Amino acid sequence: MPDTLAGLLQVAALVLLLAxxxxxxxxxxxxxxxxxxxxxxxxxxxxxxRVDPDTGQRWTTYAAGVLxxxxxxxxxxxxxQRVQPLLPLGFGRGVDGDTVxxxxxxxxxxxxxxxxxxxxxxxETVLGHTVQMAGLTVQNVLSAAVGxxxxxxxxxxxxxxxxxxxxxxxxxxxxxxxxxxLPISLVFALVLVATGVVMSLRSGVEVTGVDGSTTTLxxxxxxxxxAIKELGTNGGGVFNANSAHPFENPNALSNLLEVFLLLVxxxxxxxxxxxxxRDTRQGGVLLAVVGALWAGLLAVAWLAETHPTGPATLAAGxxxxxxxxxxxxxxxxxxxxxxxxxxxxxxxxLHDSYxxxxxxxxxxxxxxxxxxxxxxxxxxxxxxxxxVIAVFLAGLMVGRTPEYLGKKLGRVQVSAASVSILVxxxxxxxxxxxxxxLPSTPEALNNDGAHGFSEVLYAYASAANNNGSAFAxxxxxxxxxxxxxxVAMLFGRLVPILxxxxxxxxxxxxxxxxxxxxxxxxxGPLFGVLVGGTVLLVAALTFLPALALGPLAEAxx
Amino acid sequence: MLTTLRRQAATGLRxxxxxxxxxxxxxxxxxxxxxxxxxxxxKAEGSIVTAADGTPAGSSxxxxxxxxxxxxxxxxxxxxxxASAQGLLGPADTSTSGGSNKAGDSTDLLDTIxxxxxxxxxxxxxxxxxxxxxxxxxxxxxxxxxxxPAYAELQVARVARVTGLPEAQVRSxxxxxxxxxxxxxxxxxxxxxxxxxxxxxxxxx
Numbered sequence: 001m002p003d004t005l006a007g008l009l010q011v012a013a014l015v016l017l018l019a020x021x022x023x024x025x026x027x028x029x030x031x032x033x034x035x036x037x038x039x040x041x042x043x044x045x046x047x048x049x050r051v052d053p054d055t056g057q058r059w060t061t062y063a064a065g066v067l068x069x070x071x072x073x074x075x076x077x078x079x080x081q082r083v084q085p086l087l088p089l090g091f092g093r094g095v096d097g098d099t100v101x102x103x104x105x106x107x108x109x110x111x112x113x114x115x116x117x118x119x120x121x122x123x124e125t126v127l128g129h130t131v132q133m134a135g136l137t138v139q140n141v142l143s144a145a146v147g148x149x150x151x152x153x154x155x156x157x158x159x160x161x162x163x164x165x166x167x168x169x170x171x172x173x174x175x176x177x178x179x180x181x182l183p184i185s186l187v188f189a190l191v192l193v194a195t196g197v198v199m200s201l202r203s204g205v206e207v208t209g210v211d212g213s214t215t216t217l218x219x220x221x222x223x224x225x226x227a228i229k230e231l232g233t234n235g236g237g238v239f240n241a242n243s244a245h246p247f248e249n250p251n252a253l254s255n256l257l258e259v260f261l262l263l264v265x266x267x268x269x270x271x272x273x274x275x276x277x278r279d280t281r282q283g284g285v286l287l288a289v290v291g292a293l294w295a296g297l298l299a300v301a302w303l304a305e306t307h308p309t310g311p312a313t314l315a316a317g318x319x320x321x322x323x324x325x326x327x328x329x330x331x332x333x334x335x336x337x338x339x340x341x342x343x344x345x346x347x348x349x350l351h352d353s354y355x356x357x358x359x360x361x362x363x364x365x366x367x368x369x370x371x372x373x374x375x376x377x378x379x380x381x382x383x384x385x386x387x388v389i390a391v392f393l394a395g396l397m398v399g400r401t402p403e404y405l406g407k408k409l410g411r412v413q414v415s416a417a418s419v420s421i422l423v424x425x426x427x428x429x430x431x432x433x434x435x436x437x438l439p440s441t442p443e444a445l446n447n448d449g450a451h452g453f454s455e456v457l458y459a460y461a462s463a464a465n466n467n468g469s470a471f472a473x474x475x476x477x478x479x480x481x482x483x484x485x486x487v488a489m490l491f492g493r494l495v496p497i498l499x500x501x502x503x504x505x506x507x508x509x510x511x512x513x514x515x516x517x518x519x520x521x522x523x524g525p526l527f528g529v530l531v532g533g534t535v536l537l538v539a540a541l542t543f544l545p546a547l548a549l550g551p552l553a554e555a556x557x
Numbered sequence: 558m559l560t561t562l563r564r565q566a567a568t569g570l571r572x573x574x575x576x577x578x579x580x581x582x583x584x585x586x587x588x589x590x591x592x593x594x595x596x597x598x599x600k601a602e603g604s605i606v607t608a609a610d611g612t613p614a615g616s617s618x619x620x621x622x623x624x625x626x627x628x629x630x631x632x633x634x635x636x637x638x639x640a641s642a643q644g645l646l647g648p649a650d651t652s653t654s655g656g657s658n659k660a661g662d663s664t665d666l667l668d669t670i671x672x673x674x675x676x677x678x679x680x681x682x683x684x685x686x687x688x689x690x691x692x693x694x695x696x697x698x699x700x701x702x703x704x705x706p707a708y709a710e711l712q713v714a715r716v717a718r719v720t721g722l723p724e725a726q727v728r729s730x731x732x733x734x735x736x737x738x739x740x741x742x743x744x745x746x747x748x749x750x751x752x753x754x755x756x757x758x759x760x761x762x
Contacts, residue, residue, distance in 0.1 A: 001742060009742040045579075049571040061561055068566030072573055124653050134581035141580040142573070169565075170572055177576060182584060189588045190597075196618055199592040199601040207605065207613045210633055210758045211623040215651045217616055219603055223592060224585040241654035244697030246618035247603065252744025310661020315670045318690035322656040325637070325691050325703040328745030349697045352658035359660075451660040473658030554662060 007330025026271020056165030059505025065169035077109035090128030114493035115143035117236030117468035144232030145176035147377025157504030196250030230261035235345030266373035281523035293372035304357035322350030340365035343375025345468025352471040360551025420499035431460035446473025454550035464492035620702035639699035703747035
């Protein structure tokens with residue numbers, strides 16, 4: 001079978017899998033966040049945590065919950081890493097014979113709590129199994145559940161009318177974990193083991209090769225983390241090579257399943273949204289925007305990788321540097337575009353070694369604000385914020401007060417939406433600008449020229465968007481990078497969440513208005529074009545100069 | 558506002574500790590337990606393959622380049638280059654994983670690829686133009702167990718010569734270690750070097 005046809009069939013299989021689960025899974029999630037019935041295990045958890053699950057919260061309380069939860073999560077994860085030598089299954093791992101140093105522990109704690117999973121450490125040598133399971137796996141689940149809770153709170157803002165209550169953050173969080181993320185992870189963890197992903201509590205296994213040399217192959221409890229790493233759009237590998245490591249992603253089938261897991265929740269949440277606002281066409285429009293962006297970026301990256309330009313790539317004969325034979329180019333690109341369009345940042349091939357244009361696509365995909373389809377929850381609220389901006393822009397053009405889903409978009413709403421979308425560009429441009437101005441930065445880079453600049457820009461884009469993938473040649477273990485990237489992750493996560501919850505609160509407080517003659521219909525292709533245009537416009541206005549210095553310069557060279 | 562934050566953080570801590578028990582201990586340990594039923598346990602513990610005498614000889618998922626005893630006594634198939642290897646070619650450092658992260662316009666990478674091409678062409682006694690892309694590029698993991706069918710074919714003559722096996726027999730071992738695209742369309746065709754070298758070792762002894 002020709003390569004292109006096989007690749008297209010692979011994409012078709014992925015789309016088919018997503019299409020099959022779209023309605024049932026999207027509607028399941030809508031029920032999870034709408035029903036008033038509690039499961040028995042949830043009641044036990046609420047009782048032990050002293051939570052009254054039937055009390056609704058104001059947006060401020062909801063936000064305080066998210067904020068407080070994030071703070072204690074960072075503290076616990078920091079602590080776990082620092083006391084690693086005292087924990088079981090640590091195998092004496094750490095940095096320079098000691099435990100995880102403070103700056104690295106801070107960076108990693110923030111990284112996993114914010115769903116970024118940026119990794120400045122080498123997992124095989126730095127972290128033992130207890131920190132991986134009780135620390136990192138936990139935040140893989142919880143950071144995704146927090147994202148979902150915030151998205152659902154925003155949808156409730158549109159659904160509810162004349163109330164100051166958005167729901168209960170602890171209930172939304174618990175249900176996301178117990179009814180959605182954990183059961184699916186458990187099933188897929190076992191499916192992944194069946195494909196060859198390891199699930200071992202041993203430190204490693206010693207083998208003697210055919211040449212008589214003895215080596216140790218590190219093992220890890222990988223499957224349980226692998227499943228939620230993709231499902232929760234987290235992306236932090238148990239091994240340094242992430243999903244390129246054969247123990248995390250052993251063959252082309254596990255690869256397809258992992259890409260499916262990356263996309264399934266964010267894609268189906270558009271259905272959840274449509275079902276909750278009782279107009280599934282509203283969700284369909286958002287899905288169409290997501291699909292068009294994803295397919296367009298995939299096409300560009302695919303063309304670039306199969307028609308390489310760099311002299312080194314041309315000398316090799318194909319863009320196989322940093323790729324695994326079992327995935328080939330289509331399987332690598334499919335993963336790369338899906339992981340940067342969600343907030344996952346898992347990689348099965350090295351984006352740093354992609355051709356100029358394909359590497360640029362992975363960077364641009366994050367700079368679009370990660371909405372194609374975005375992370376678990378973060379993708380949906382990101383899209384809804386952009387939809388609010390699109391409605392507002394359209395309203396400006398025709399001089400009417402804009403409204404979306406029966407809610408008027410006034411000063412408060414548009415301000416909150418603007419704050420939410422402007423934080424990320426500010427962090428990326430300030431961070432990358434500051435880093436480039438430092439005389440020590442060139443030493444941290446693995447490539448020079450335009451591509452070296454791209455490594456820095458990519459790092460801050462990845463941190464501020466909570467993606468976590470990297471142009472990984474860059475060395476980010478200096479305190480400057482650990483701290484500034486940590487801050488970018490923290491602000492890139494929490495400021496939009498606070499703005500989105502404020503938006504949700506202001507929307508819920510409004511009474512619904514019936515659509516009038518001047519109301520822009522938001523359930524058709526015209527609105528889809530408007531939203532897609534807004535996504536591209538915002539990113540182009542903000543990032544074109546920076547992109548011209550990096551990937552564009554490289555691709556056109 | 559501060560009181561709310563403090564109260565919510567306290568609730569958050571209790572929720573966090575409870576969910577840590579659920580997601581960080583119960584979930585992975587349950588996965589571990591089920592993954593150790595007889596027909597999954599081998600995979601959960603790294604798909605270890607054994608030599609003829611039963612000792613663990615590697616993982617069928619991990620490729621580590623075999624080191625020849627002498628340059629003219631090089632009886633095995635070679636893996637793809639690894640960025641963690643000491644030299645341009647040679648075995649990976651298996652304690653870690655990863656790639657070169659070099660860009661397509663890197664002069665370093667260009668130089669590395671050209672030198673690898675020359676080394677491999679000399680080793681196999683072929684025209685440098687025949688060396689396929691996967692042979693001169695470092696994989697993403699540095700532990701890629703697979704090579705392309707083209708790179709396997711390139712090595713057949715040398716392996717046959719050094720081991721004394723007939724070429725046809727070596728070629729049939731390659732076929733035995735080959736896989737097409739999964740389900741007919743997923744991924745690329747592969748030859749598993751770890752499994753292939755074990756059968757070469759068994760046949761040559």
